[in-house]
Amino acid sequence: MNSKLFNTPGGRVFDVFNVVLLGLLGILTVLPFLYIVGNSFATEAEITGRSFFLIPREFSFSAYAYIFSSSTIFRSIGVSIFVTVAGTFINLFFTMTMAYPLSRSDFWGRSTLMNIVIFSMLFSGGMIPTYLVVRSLGLIDSYWALMLPGAISAFNLIVVKNFFQQMPAGLEEAARIDGCTDLGVLWRIVLPLSKPVIATFALFYAVGHWNNFFSALLYINDSDKWPLQIMLRQIVLLSQGTVGDMANMDPNFVQPPEQSIKMAVIVVGTIPILLVYPFLQKHFAKGVMLGSIKG
Amino acid sequence: MNERNRSAATLQADGSVLSGKKKEARWKKELRRNKWLYVLVAPGFLYFAVFKLLPMWGIVIAFQDYQPFLGIRGSDWVGFENFTTFFSNPDFFRLLRNTLVLAIYDLVFFFPAPILIALLLNEVRFHWFKRTVQTLVYVPHFVSMVIIASITYVFLTPQGGVLYEMIAWITGRPVDVLSNPDTFRPLIIGQMMWKEMGWGTIIFLAALAGVDTEQYEAAVVDGAGRMRRMWHVTLPAIRATIVILLILRLGNFLDTGFEQIYLMTNSLNRDVADVFDTYVYTVGITQGAFSYSTAVGLFKSLVGIVLVLGSNHIAKRFGHSGIY
Numbered sequence: 345m346n347s348k349l350f351n352t353p354g355g356r357v358f359d360v361f362n363v364v365l366l367g368l369l370g371i372l373t374v375l376p377f378l379y380i381v382g383n384s385f386a387t388e389a390e391i392t393g394r395s396f397f398l399i400p401r402e403f404s405f406s407a408y409a410y411i412f413s414s415s416t417i418f419r420s421i422g423v424s425i426f427v428t429v430a431g432t433f434i435n436l437f438f439t440m441t442m443a444y445p446l447s448r449s450d451f452w453g454r455s456t457l458m459n460i461v462i463f464s465m466l467f468s469g470g471m472i473p474t475y476l477v478v479r480s481l482g483l484i485d486s487y488w489a490l491m492l493p494g495a496i497s498a499f500n501l502i503v504v505k506n507f508f509q510q511m512p513a514g515l516e517e518a519a520r521i522d523g524c525t526d527l528g529v530l531w532r533i534v535l536p537l538s539k540p541v542i543a544t545f546a547l548f549y550a551v552g553h554w555n556n557f558f559s560a561l562l563y564i565n566d567s568d569k570w571p572l573q574i575m576l577r578q579i580v581l582l583s584q585g586t587v588g589d590m591a592n593m594d595p596n597f598v599q600p601p602e603q604s605i606k607m608a609v610i611v612v613g614t615i616p617i618l619l620v621y622p623f624l625q626k627h628f629a630k631g632v633m634l635g636s637i638k639g
Numbered sequence: 640m641n642e643r644n645r646s647a648a649t650l651q652a653d654g655s656v657l658s659g660k661k662k663e664a665r666w667k668k669e670l671r672r673n674k675w676l677y678v679l680v681a682p683g684f685l686y687f688a689v690f691k692l693l694p695m696w697g698i699v700i701a702f703q704d705y706q707p708f709l710g711i712r713g714s715d716w717v718g719f720e721n722f723t724t725f726f727s728n729p730d731f732f733r734l735l736r737n738t739l740v741l742a743i744y745d746l747v748f749f750f751p752a753p754i755l756i757a758l759l760l761n762e763v764r765f766h767w768f769k770r771t772v773q774t775l776v777y778v779p780h781f782v783s784m785v786i787i788a789s790i791t792y793v794f795l796t797p798q799g800g801v802l803y804e805m806i807a808w809i810t811g812r813p814v815d816v817l818s819n820p821d822t823f824r825p826l827i828i829g830q831m832m833w834k835e836m837g838w839g840t841i842i843f844l845a846a847l848a849g850v851d852t853e854q855y856e857a858a859v860v861d862g863a864g865r866m867r868r869m870w871h872v873t874l875p876a877i878r879a880t881i882v883i884l885l886i887l888r889l890g891n892f893l894d895t896g897f898e899q900i901y902l903m904t905n906s907l908n909r910d911v912a913d914v915f916d917t918y919v920y921t922v923g924i925t926q927g928a929f930s931y932s933t934a935v936g937l938f939k940s941l942v943g944i945v946l947v948l949g950s951n952h953i954a955k956r957f958g959h960s961g962i963y
């Protein structure tokens with residue numbers, strides 16, 4: 345672009361204004377997160393005195409020491425990690441195995457199945473009938489209830505199916521001539537060629553599991569099995585339940601202020617997302633674009 | 640092996656009618672040829688049958704007085720009684736009002752925001768700056784609603800929330816935004832903006848990436864300033880996207896995010912907070928009125944379907960006449 349064309353005085357004023365505005369927007373968006381992280385390390389005196397804004401002068405780990413002094417947070421982190429890892433495997437297994445037959449034009453029953461899939465996107469039984477099915481399967485208070493009812497996202501399934509369809513047919517034919525079964529073609533040819541797509545969907549499914557609140561709210565009543573998101577609501581929004589256990593602490597340990605305890609729990613729940621964020625960013629544009637190809 | 644299978648098929652089909660025999664043979668042949676495909680599709684099919692189709696069948700309890708210990712077969716049929724109860728309940732108008740008002744707020748305040756930001760981002764000439772702003776504003780999209788609600792709470796709580804104190808300092812009187820019914824809707828829209836406004840720009844930026852820079856240069860030659868170029872070149876480039884998204888939004892008009900509303904509801908703002916989804920949860924799951932809440936859910940999804948199909952129809956008509 346020829347930048348000389350754009351250098352009018354009015355244009356330059358606009359540019360300055362625009363950059364300042366967008367810069368402010370960007371900073372304001374992430375500022376609450378930074379504030380929470382900073383305050384979770386603050387001491388009581390600093391919080392009540394408001395003697396700092398983002399970075400406390402003396403770092404105190406007491407809020408973290410406190411929330412990890414009992415098994416409550418550990419256990420819910422464990423549940424969340426387990427459900428995220430196992431749930432993502434289930435998602436990928438169900439999505440890939442179903443997408444491959446649906447991508448094959450010689451597969452009898454394909455259009456019927458596709459209609460079921462598309463219809464399920466338009467209309468669903470709703471919260472209560474789904475709850476009753478899960479309950480009648482005996483999955484209440486079972487981790488399966490957090491993984492099975494959402495095992496396939498119809499939208500992701502269609503995107504993967506379309507991706508499989510776009511693969512050159514010659515590859516599969518060559519493999520079949522060499523004696524590969526359909527299973528072999530999927531395992532040795534199609535899946536290895538889809539690694540970037542698998543990585544993208546694994547990431548999206550995993551973030552969905554880590555952030556999932558609704559399923560656990562519906563299906564998990566036993567507080568020992570609560571994932572982190574439910575625990576977060578209990579601790580921060582409802583101010584219920586004891587997080588730490590003073591009995592496990594040094595006698596000189598001062599219980600940190602409630603605010604920093606809450607912030608420390610928020611930080612613990614956010615960190616995994618921020619860790620994968622660079623990868624998410626690398627892949628999400630691709631995911632959005634994949635979604636726009638419909639067929 | 641093949642030889643044996645074929646003879647077995649003819650032997651078995653010997654007694655049946657000719658057409659049936661042919662059909663059965665074809666069915667078997669297909670199964671044998673693609674047997675691995677059927678094995679592969681089985682888990683996914685089972686998933687859709689159990690978790691998607693079975694609940695659709697379960698909707699029949701909306702027309703019953705469903706008792707869990709009697710099951711669907713044993714429960715009494717009551718016709719449309721659950722629906723008439725709902726429509727004659729004052730709750731119905733409260734839910735409808737809350738849902739519609741929130742949807743209108745969303746349309747007026749939230750919907751234009753990503754378009755505006757995308758337009759501004761498109762005008763940035765330093766590529767690194769644009770990338771940095773994008774990286775920052777996409778972050779909240781990936782953070783869970785519980786975290787967003789928790790941070791909101793910590794900032795606005797009357798027990799030393801920093802934003803609460805700032806509002807009190809600026810306006811001169813403390814406002815408990817979290818439990819005030821008047822501030823509930825602005826709070827929800829504000830949260831939505833913080834979480835999804837940045838992410839919403841992606842689709843517009845993608846549409847803008849396809850605009851030929853020659854169009855801008857031609858506009859400059861014609862003496863168009865910055866604003867005129869935005870108005871006459873940039874905006875028309877994303878107009879189709881805006882129209883489609885607007886129509887899709889109308890299709891989901893009744894979909895207010897369950898998690899967000901549920902998390903931000905408390906006993907003081909419940910009157911303006913309750914929407915169809917949270918009502919179904921409260922009445923169905925916590926109070927156990929399965930039939931009644933299923934009827935409420937069914938009503939909402941039927942209206943939703945009409946809206947989606949209707950808006951799709953409009954979108955198609957726009958697709959034919961809207962592009963010139």
